[in-house]
Amino acid sequence: DWDDALRRGRLLRGQTNQALIAGLGYEIESAGPHTSLLVTAAGKHAVAVFLDEGDEFEIPAQKFELFSPVTHALAAADRLGLDWVVLVRGSTLRLYPARPDVGVGRRGRSGTYVEVSLALIGDDQIGMVPLFFDSGALQSGGTVDQVLESSSLFVAELGKRLRDRVYFDAVPVLAAVLASKHGDTTPEGLQEAYAQTMTVLFRLLFVAYAEDKELLPYRTNGAYAEHSLTTLAKRLSEYRRTGETFDANGTDLWDGAQALWAAI
Structure with missing residues (x-):
C-alpha cells in the first residue's frame, strides 16, 4: 500500500547509481559496454544504463557510439527482448517502455518515460520510487502494470x-x-x-x-x-x-x- 511504499522510498534516501538499484532489490549483470541487466530470482526485468553526472539522457555521446543513452538502452532492450529500460544518473531514475504500444499519451519510445529524482521529491511523494522502480514493479502484473491500467481507464x-x-x-x-x-x-x-x-x-x-x-x-x-x-x-x-x-x-x-x- 501507499504507506509501505513511502516507508520503502525513505530508506533509499542518500543512495545513488548502483547502490540505489541494489536498494530497489535488483542484482546487476553486465550485458556489454555501458549496458547492464536488472535481475531478480524471477528473471531479467530491464536494461539499465548508468550515466555519469555530466551525461545527458537525450544527448549523443562518444561512449555510446554517438547515440544518446536513451537510444543506446532501447536498442539493447530490443536486442535482448526486454520490455523496460531504466536510466540512472546519480539519484535520478528514468523508466522507459521498450514497446511502442505502452504508456498513456505516448510520444515515441524516447519521449515516453517517468522520471523521479530522490534529490527533489518530497517525503510525501517518495513512495513513487518503489512503485515504479523496485524489483516487484516491473514484473507482469506488478505496480507499473497496475498504474498503466488505471491510467488508461482515467484517460478514457x-x-x-x-x-x-x-x-x-x-x-x-x-x-x-x-x-x-x-x-x-x-x-x-x-x-x-x-x-x-x-x-x-x-x-x-x-x-x-x-x-x-x-x-x-x-x-x-x-x-x-x-x-x-x-x-x-x-x-x-x-x-x-x-x-x-x-x-x-x-x-x-x-x-x-x-x-x-x-x-x-
Whole structure:
C-alpha cells in the first residue's frame, strides 16, 4: 500500500547509481559496454544504463557510439527482448517502455518515460520510487502494470468528458457566434456557419495535438512558443481565473489564431 511504499522510498534516501538499484532489490549483470541487466530470482526485468553526472539522457555521446543513452538502452532492450529500460544518473531514475504500444499519451519510445529524482521529491511523494522502480514493479502484473491500467481507464473517461465539452459546450457557442456574425439565419446560412465551425474546431484540435506531440516546435523555438496555441490557452486560463474582461469588439485573439494557422 501507499504507506509501505513511502516507508520503502525513505530508506533509499542518500543512495545513488548502483547502490540505489541494489536498494530497489535488483542484482546487476553486465550485458556489454555501458549496458547492464536488472535481475531478480524471477528473471531479467530491464536494461539499465548508468550515466555519469555530466551525461545527458537525450544527448549523443562518444561512449555510446554517438547515440544518446536513451537510444543506446532501447536498442539493447530490443536486442535482448526486454520490455523496460531504466536510466540512472546519480539519484535520478528514468523508466522507459521498450514497446511502442505502452504508456498513456505516448510520444515515441524516447519521449515516453517517468522520471523521479530522490534529490527533489518530497517525503510525501517518495513512495513513487518503489512503485515504479523496485524489483516487484516491473514484473507482469506488478505496480507499473497496475498504474498503466488505471491510467488508461482515467484517460478514457477524460476523453469522454472532453468530447462532451467540445460538442455540447464549445461547438454550439462557436456556431452561434459565427451565425450571428454572418447574420444569415436561412438553412443555407446555418449550414455554412456549421461548416465554418467544424473548420475552426478541427484546426484547433490539429494544432493542439501537434504541439503536444512535438510535431510543432512549441518546446524548442521561443518565437513559435510565444504565439503557440498552448501559450494562448494558458493565457486564457489565467484570464478566466483572474476575472479578466474582454473588449467585445477586439479581434486580436482571432487574428493571432489565423496567423498561426497560416504560418503552419
